[in-house]
Every structure is written in C-alpha cells, then in structure tokens.
Amino acid sequence: MPPVTSSDFYKIRRLPPYVFEEVNKLKARLRGQGVDIIDFGMGNPDLPVPAHIVDKLVETARKPRTNRYSASRGIPGLRKAMAGYYDRRFGVKLDPETEVVATLGSKEGFANLAQAITAPGDVVIAPNPSYPIHAFGFIMAGGVIRHVEAHSPEQYLSGIGRAVRHSVPPPIAMILCYPGNPTSQVVDLDFYKDAIALAKRHNMFVLSDMAYSEIYFDEDKPPPSVLQVDGAMDVAIEVNTLSKTYSMAGFRVGFALGNRRLCAALARVKSYLDYGNYTPIQVAAAAALNGPQECVAEMRATYKARRDVLVDSFTKAGWPIPNPEASMFAWAPLPERFAHLGSVEFAKRLMEHAEIAVAPGAGFGEYGDGHVRLAFVENEARIRQAARSLKRFLQASNAAPAEATP
16 A cells, blocks of 8 residues: 555645745755855845833733633734724724634634635635735635736736636635735725725625735825725725734734624634634734834834845846835846746746845746745845845856856
C-alpha cells in the first residue's frame, strides 16, 4: 500500500499550488550561502510596536486572571474600542454586541467567515489579482471562486455584472479589497455606492477587506469604508486589522464589523474553533485603538518616505515604478525586456543577479503575472542599496543578447 501523503486529503487537493514557495526556497538557499537579500517580498511590518501598547500588554499579563481562557468573539472592551474607531474614523455607528466580532487577524477572520457562510458549490466573486485568502478561504470551505479581472476598480465592478449574469448558481457574495493588496488600488465612496447597489440588485453579500485603511499618502483623501454607504449594513461586512496600523502583525488582532447576520454566523463558527486571543493582547489592542494616535501618523510618514525613495531610485535605475496612493506596496509591471519571462522567473533572476526579493504577481492570480509586488519593509538606506544593485543588473541585461539575458 503506497504511503499516505498530505495531498490525499480532500481540502489539500482543492488548494492551488503555492506560487510563492518556489521563490521562497531560492531565497532561503541564497541566504544559507551568505547572500544578503534585500527583501521586498512579504508585507511583514518591521516598525516597532508603540511603547504604550507594549506596556499595557506587560501590565495585563502580570495579572493571573488574564491568563485564563478568553472570549472567542472578543472581550467587551475591545469590541467597544473597535466600534469607537469606526465612529471616529468613518462616522459609522456600530453595536459592539451584535455588529462587531474580534478575530485572530484579518486573514483568519476572512477564512472563518468563509467557513461560516459557504455551502458546497456556492459561488463567490473575487478580484484577480488579489490577496490569496480571498479565494483560498472559500475554496477550502467548499465554495467555487468566480475570478473577475481587476486591473482597475472600474474593470472589476463591470466584470462583476457580467459574472453574475453568467454564473450558475448565482453568486452568494462579492469580495472587495481597497486599498488593494497587491495592487494598491484605491476607491471613493461613489464606487462603494455602486457596489452596494449591485449587490442588492443581485441578492449578494459584500465582503470588504480593509487591512490597509490607515496607510495612505494623501492626507486629504483617507480611504473610505463601504459601511459609510446608506444601507450597506443590510448586506456588507468589513474585515480590518491592527497588524499594519500599529505594527502588531504577530499579535493577530483583527475585527469584522457590519451586517448582524454575518457577524452572528462568524461568532458562532469561531466559538467552535477558538477561545479568542490571549486576553492581555486584547487589552493591549484596546489600548492601541483608544490611546494616542501620533504613532499612526509616524507609521504613515515612514511608509511614505520609503515609497518615495523606492519609486524615485528604482525609476532612475531603469525600472519605472508606479507611485501608489495607499497601502505598503508598489505594484510594478515587469521591465519590458523581461516581460516574456513571467513574474516567477523574473523574481528568481532578480534575486539571483541583483540580490533583491519581490513577490511574483502570479501568486495573486493569473491576471497578476505581468507584475510583481514590492513591500515597503526595508529602510531607506537598504532601498538605495537595492536600487544600485538593480541598476547594475539592468545594465548587464541590456548589454547582453536577449537570449543571454541574466
């Protein structure tokens, strides 16, 4: 009898190949050889957690009662803090008891939500390219993803209309993600109004991922929330996180807010799966939301400075990088000379010959293959170092015949 492998399991068989694995293996091998890789690949915040948040975590952890099992849907103080943030930031009033659920990060929140609402064969519309959990969460829950090409918000919205008309069975939900990961796309409130109207017309839920709500670079144009639309609460739920805003990625604190039916389903599923986050972490998260917010402005300024240096230095080195309005990423078309390679092979060559790591766009869906994503997680000196290495790589490739390009 042949040995049993992980691929023998139903949910594992349903998962697509993990595109980033090939690039990650190369990065690990090169680093094992002592190569200094400048890593723009993963959006893993490198800034320190603000001191007042860490202090509250330590203070609370010293209290014996806080080391017990916690509350799966979030302690009341945290849910109130999350509702308060949405009131201050977006003018959206939420009931902390019925319209807010704390999650173990936005990614896990999205996956748990998929488990809560998806029946086998249910169709969900997702943008492509997009963050992998938007599709994988529903695939693992037994659903079917209808990918819609999304090189712009307008293209995505018009594509949803076509997808609904030709989908059997009709879709149960559509996914939004703005500011976009990986694309850095932004939308205004009129876009959300059109999306809500479309969802109501076709009896769909709207599932919004707003993990990058506080990383924006035009102080006069903070990204809006879909919940600001009149009537959005009838069909919409939004997932947000503290990972980027307060550099608390390892804390795993997220939240889902909005439609009561969806929140109740999420809370019910979570109650079977987890006891909630460690109570001192939840208390620290409440302190983050309720406390001084100068740290958020400092975080935003740091990412803006890095964005400016990366866009300027890489463009001068010979690779024009579009200037994103929001998020901690640049979404860059492959240099014309390397476009035929596709994003995975280009990312590998860039790492081998320029010692720069990026995330291949193919990892975010087939329509992302002509791009790579660069995260603003290296300091400005390292970004300039990467630009010098990039310039040498591009000059060498321009000097070589096309078939001999490094």
